[in-house]
């Protein structure tokens with residue numbers, strides 16, 4: 001982590017600590033609770049979300065403790081001595097079941113479920129949301145790009161444009177979603193992501209001529225020469241100079257790797273560049289492109305305009321998850337001391353589902369993802385006959401005959417991580433495999449088909465009974 005600490009207790013919102021102290025003094029500190037993490041909408045008006053950030057969250061969860069300076073700081077903020085003594089030895093001791101990192105998930109379904117005492121579950125809320133919402137947002141953006149890149153690679157160039165230190169985890173998420181490499185050296189070291197890079201305009205500008213700059217770069221990097229050709233004029237100067245240097249490299253037995261286009265009409269320029277390179281018998285020299293790219297431009301260049309571009313560098317839009325500022329993931333209390341709990345809202349979309357749960361992915365006859373079923377945790381999935389639309393119960397699907405797979409598996413037991421987390425490469429491979437099972441209509445960018453997530457009869461009845469009780473109480 002860039003902020004050096006082995007104690008992450010303060011990585012939380014103030015109100016979590018205020019509530020924790022309140023629970024402590026209200027005699028609730030040993031109440032057992034269950035919370036669910038879920039999101040309400042897919043980002044980018046898309047049809048799915050890639051779940052990412054689990055590894056980073058679990059790592060910090062183990063270090064979610066308070067050291068002496070944290071305790072002293074909280075004392076200055078007015079927290080009570082007895083409560084601070086409690087925090088001094090605090091360590092998360094609960095259980096977590098979670099979807100795999102890299103899983104394709106949908107709105108409304110629990111992605112992760114945490115059980116523990118009320119204080120520990122409450123304190124970690126903000127850190128959990130901070131990590132999972134951001135990484136899932138960026139991983140989803142990256143995977144959308146991968147889906148339309150037609151096998152062409154793209155590298156994360158986002159460090160300079162990211163929201164501060166978020167870049168470190170953004171680069172990790174970009175790799176999970178499909179970036180082949182990153183320019184972000186610290187993220188590369190921390191998360192074992194291959195590094196890649198070219199050079200900036202400053203390199204070219206620092207020499208008297210472009211040709212001199214290209215030659216100097218080729219001399220110092222003969223085996224991996226990539227030349228940025230747009231500093232002065234791509235067609236009139238940059239590409240001809242790159243060809244001259246490629247020929248000089250050939251004489252020394254080396255092959256120039258690529259040129260990089262960074263402005264202008266990338267389809268037009270890449271076609272011209274390809275022809276110029278091919279005419280010079282430099283078919284092996286690849287063409288890379290950058291400049292405010294996103295999944296729509298990549299799709300247009302590759303699929304609609306047949307641009308002969310071999311790879312992309314993508315910065316701003318990838319690392320910031322443009323045009324969505326955040327994934328709207330939330331963390332809600334669903335059970336306390338064995339009693340189901342829910343949140344009512346005038347806005348039906350914001351009503352939460354009570355109870356400990358399990359999510360089952362139901363597969364169609366062709367083996368693809370067909371429906372997700374949210375069941376109460378102790379329900380036998382083979383006995384659940386139908387699942388119902390959470391808002392319009394008259395819309396139901398029979399699931400008896402469908403193959404089902406539970407999505408939430410134990411990752412933390414009594415405060416210990418019991419499932420080894422995978423590396424970014426393996427997570428991406430898992431995502432790719434799962435994506436093959438997601439029907440195409442959920443992947444399209446414009447008006448994707450909505451993947452259906454239903455709730456079991458038992459869950460619906462529990463929710464409806466609880467709603468009645470709560471409405472009765474609130475009208476007294």
Ligand SMILES: Nc1ncnc2c1ncn2[C@@H]1O[C@H](COP(=O)(O)OP(=O)(O)OP(=O)(O)O)[C@@H](O)[C@H]1O
Nearest residue numbers: 262263264265266267268291292293297300301305
């Ligand atoms: N053929 C193309 N089809 C669709 N979009 C393209 C195409 N070529 C370039 N773009 C995109 O159009 C935008 C062009 O932006 P802009 O006008 O700022 O670039 P520029 O003026 O060429 O470069 P800069 O301002 O960086 O010098 C970029 O987002 C780029 O990715």
Ligand SMILES: O=P(O)(O)OC[C@H]1O[C@H](OP(=O)(O)OP(=O)(O)O)[C@H](O)[C@@H]1O
Nearest residue numbers: 157161262290291292293314315316317
């Ligand atoms: O466009 P992005 O997707 O964010 O990709 C990263 C950009 O960062 C670099 O530009 P730099 O910061 O040097 O400025 P430039 O736009 O003038 O090239 C690079 O040349 C890309 O254009």
Ligand SMILES: O=C(O)c1cccnc1
Nearest residue numbers: 157183196197198199313
């Ligand atoms: O290596 C590059 O070409 C690079 C890295 C970061 C941002 N823009 C370009």
